[in-house]
Amino acid sequence: xxxxxxxxxxxxxxxxxxxxxxxxxxxxxxxxxxxxxxxxxxxxxxxxxxxxxxxxxxxxxxxxxxxxxxxxxxxxxxxxxxxxxxxxxxxxxxxxxxxxxxxxxxxxxxxxxxxxxxxxxxxxxxxxxx
Amino acid sequence: xxxxxxxxxxxxxxxxxxxxxxxxxxxxxxxxxxxxxxxxxxxxxxxxxxxxxxxxxxxxxxxxxxxxxxxxxxxxxxxxxxxxxxxxxxxxxxxxxxxxxxxxxxxxxxxxxxxxxxxxxxxxxxxxxxxxxxxxxxxxxxxxxxxxxxxxxxxxxxxxxxxxxxxxxxxxxxxxxxxxxxxxxxxxxxxxxxxxxxxxxxxxxxxxxxxxxxxxxxxxxxxxxxxxxxxxxxxxxxxxxxxxxxxxxxxxxxxxxxxxxxxxxxxxxxxxxxxxxxxxxxxxxxxxxxxxxxxxxxxxxxxxxxxxxxxxxxxxxxxxxxxxxxxxxxxxxxxxxxxxxxxxxxxxxxxxxxxxxxxxxxxxxxxxxxxxxxxxxxxxxxxxxxxxxxxxxxxxxxxxxxxxxxxxxxxxxxxxxxxxxxxxxxxxxxxxxxxxxxxxxxxxxxxxxxxxxxxxxxxxxxxxxxxxxxxxxxxxxxxxxxxxxxxxxxxxxxxxxxxxxxxxxxxxxxxxxxxx
Numbered sequence: 001x002x003x004x005x006x007x008x009x010x011x012x013x014x015x016x017x018x019x020x021x022x023x024x025x026x027x028x029x030x031x032x033x034x035x036x037x038x039x040x041x042x043x044x045x046x047x048x049x050x051x052x053x054x055x056x057x058x059x060x061x062x063x064x065x066x067x068x069x070x071x072x073x074x075x076x077x078x079x080x081x082x083x084x085x086x087x088x089x090x091x092x093x094x095x096x097x098x099x100x101x102x103x104x105x106x107x108x109x110x111x112x113x114x115x116x117x118x119x120x121x122x123x124x125x126x127x128x129x130x
Numbered sequence: 131x132x133x134x135x136x137x138x139x140x141x142x143x144x145x146x147x148x149x150x151x152x153x154x155x156x157x158x159x160x161x162x163x164x165x166x167x168x169x170x171x172x173x174x175x176x177x178x179x180x181x182x183x184x185x186x187x188x189x190x191x192x193x194x195x196x197x198x199x200x201x202x203x204x205x206x207x208x209x210x211x212x213x214x215x216x217x218x219x220x221x222x223x224x225x226x227x228x229x230x231x232x233x234x235x236x237x238x239x240x241x242x243x244x245x246x247x248x249x250x251x252x253x254x255x256x257x258x259x260x261x262x263x264x265x266x267x268x269x270x271x272x273x274x275x276x277x278x279x280x281x282x283x284x285x286x287x288x289x290x291x292x293x294x295x296x297x298x299x300x301x302x303x304x305x306x307x308x309x310x311x312x313x314x315x316x317x318x319x320x321x322x323x324x325x326x327x328x329x330x331x332x333x334x335x336x337x338x339x340x341x342x343x344x345x346x347x348x349x350x351x352x353x354x355x356x357x358x359x360x361x362x363x364x365x366x367x368x369x370x371x372x373x374x375x376x377x378x379x380x381x382x383x384x385x386x387x388x389x390x391x392x393x394x395x396x397x398x399x400x401x402x403x404x405x406x407x408x409x410x411x412x413x414x415x416x417x418x419x420x421x422x423x424x425x426x427x428x429x430x431x432x433x434x435x436x437x438x439x440x441x442x443x444x445x446x447x448x449x450x451x452x453x454x455x456x457x458x459x460x461x462x463x464x465x466x467x468x469x470x471x472x473x474x475x476x477x478x479x480x481x482x483x484x485x486x487x488x489x490x491x492x493x494x495x496x497x498x499x500x501x502x503x504x505x506x507x508x509x510x511x512x513x514x515x516x517x518x519x520x521x522x523x524x525x526x527x528x529x530x531x532x533x534x535x536x537x538x539x540x541x542x543x544x545x546x547x548x549x550x551x552x553x554x555x556x557x558x559x560x561x562x563x564x565x566x567x568x569x570x571x572x573x574x575x576x577x578x579x580x581x582x583x584x585x586x587x588x589x590x591x592x593x594x595x596x597x598x599x600x601x602x603x604x605x606x607x608x609x610x611x612x613x614x615x616x617x618x619x620x621x622x623x624x625x626x627x628x629x630x631x632x633x634x635x636x637x638x639x640x641x642x643x644x645x646x
Contacts (some may be wrong), residue, residue: 014392017400056384086387088449088639110387110442111640113398 003029003127004049009039009065010084011057015109019052022114023121025042025068036060040068046076050124054086055092063092080104082122135392187355191228194341195315199230207330208321211296213278214253214305214341215260215315223250224260224313234295234318241291242283249282257281260314263302267311269335270302271323278302278316299323304339307346315341322595372456373634379452383445385530390442397435401428408432442577446639447580451561453636454587459506460635461591461628465616466507468539472530475511479519488522490515491529500539500613506588507613509638513581514609521607522547537618538594544608550600554567554600558598559586589613593624 010016016032023030035038035066037060048110055062062083083096083106096103102122107120195212199205212230226249229235239246251258256265259277264272272278273323278286278300299319305312315338319326401407405423423431469492476490483490518528526546533540552560562579589596589611596611614621629635 012392014390015388015395017394018392076609086384086391088383088446091633109391110394110445114395115398115402 006032007048009033010054012051029097036065040065046074046078049079051081052084060098066099066101070099187348187352195228208319211318213316222253260302263304264311269302270301298322305342312345315373333518376456383449394438399576444578447578449639456634457629460631461503466502466504487524489527493531497532498615501616502613510585513585518545537620538612540612542608542610546606547602549605
């Protein structure tokens with residue numbers, strides 16, 4: 001079985017590289033993007049089993065990425081999108097879920113450890129796609 | 131806005147009081163100085179209507195000066211101009227604020243070298259008859275109109291103009307209310323003083339009395355209106371500032387979290403790969419058991435990791451306090467089973483209690499439900515039970531018990547821990563009010579020093595109370611908080627007063643319980 005494909009969109013270099021290391025070490029086929037624009041082009045190509053999307057990013061923020069996806073759906077379908085953020089209790093989340101483009105959950109980065117991230121990622125990948 | 135409601139209430143009280151005062155005044159006058167003509171009586175009622183119906187100051191004063199002429203028909207008795215002047219103590223002048231809409235008045239307004247509103251008489255001008263009438267609190271009569279306009283207008287100009295209009299007498303009445311002089315009413319007539327009948331004087335006097343009350347009310351309205359406006363403005367500004375502060379705290383906390391996440395995650399990686407994690411966090415990551423961290427490095431990194439977790443909790447707690455204090459924590463009220471909720475929290479902390487071999491006891495009787503926001507009370511429970519675990523040593527017991535005493539359910543969390551000195555209890559619920567403030571003590575307690583303050587705030591927005599009791603050092607502590615039972619009067623009041631969800635309200639940040 002091919003390894004699961006994960007897209008990680010995160011602008012903070014330290015966070016991105018750490019999560020990338022953790023995901024790769026766990027055997028996932030991990031692609032990274034450093035801002036919303038880059039992330040969007042990857043998402044539109046499609047074929048990811050899981051997308052971890054930061055919200056506050058330069059150039060194009062996570063919410064803008066989601067809005068663009070609504071207007072122009074990806075060529076190949078992707079798995080669920082999980083918002084990865086340090087925003088908490090923000091109206092942004094409701095907007096994100098409301099766009100109906102596959103956002104399944106949000107993770108507050110400061111609340112989790114790399115170990116927690118891996119547990120969550122595995123759970124999202126196991127859940128049947130609806 | 132309670133301030134405005136209060137103002138509105140005082141306004142209506144004043145109105146009613148004013149109306150009664152006027153009525154009383156009229157009755158007294160009617161009894162002592164009868165007989166009155168029907169038109170006089172009607173005119174007085176007309177003034178009262180002005181007092182009752184007109185909240186606008188300028189409108190009220192204009193109505194007052196015109197009623198006397200139009201309703202009473204005093205034009206035909208030779209009354210040409212009526213002017214209302216008002217004391218401005220701040221500027222130290224007598225200001226003209228209203229003039230009758232008569233032909234002679236119109237001519238004056240046209241001809242006057244300075245606009246009517248700008249005619250101001252300094253209160254130091256003792257030659258001026260209006261100033262004199264006010265300082266002597268006496269009626270003054272003159273055949274020279276210049277006496278009431280000097281020094282604002284030159285005597286020469288006024289004398290010429292007086293001839294054109296044919297005014298022969300000016301009478302100045304000080305206008306008073308509640309024994310306070312407010313200003314003066316000036317009547318200008320085209321007949322000699324000697325031709326005035328005694329009834330005329332009587333009627334003028336009673337009018338001036340009514341005008342005093344009307345003016346007093348209009349002034350109160352005016353000052354209340356401006357105070358109300360100022361308050362509304364200040365309130366809007368405060369809300370804006372509050373929002374700015376809250377936005378700043380939100381953004382700042384987000385910015386703080388990014389580096390804190392990196393510190394926490396990298397330390398975690400190091401500890402997980404080469405050493406031992408301070409908390410027994412579950413890990414699916416392979417740890418590299420071959421290269422052990424040297425003992426001292428393990429200690430350095432563990433302590434750095436614990437500290438950054440505390441830092442994250444601190445940011446969360448500060449966000450929570452900012453939100454609670456600015457009323458941005460909405461309550462989602464529902465019927466809550468406090469025993470069930472306590473049970474949920476105990477399940478969460480069971481593992482931590484087991485680590486320290488502390489027994490958790492829960493009284494499982496059935497109690498009436500309370501009205502509360504379960505998420506907020508969950509936080510309170512977590513904080514109080516977490517504290518109890520923190521400050522109780524191995525082998526101790528933490529007991530959660532309930533008591534029903536209308537209209538509240540009282541929840542008590544009792545531990546067998548370190549206890550509190552009586553004199554320290556009042557400091558417990560303050561911000562950073564943790565008792566032993568040395569770094570070692572706070573680091574080993576793992577708390578932020580804000581938990582009890584937040585718990586107290588949360589209980590109090592539910593209209594409950596919270597208190598701590600202790601028999602003394604090493605004799606345990608009991609925290610008791612209360613919440614209103616559903617269906618009670620206080621629960622209804624809570625429903626009514628609780629902060630509602632708006633675009634600006636947010637949830638509580640979750641802080642983790644660290645028992646070390």
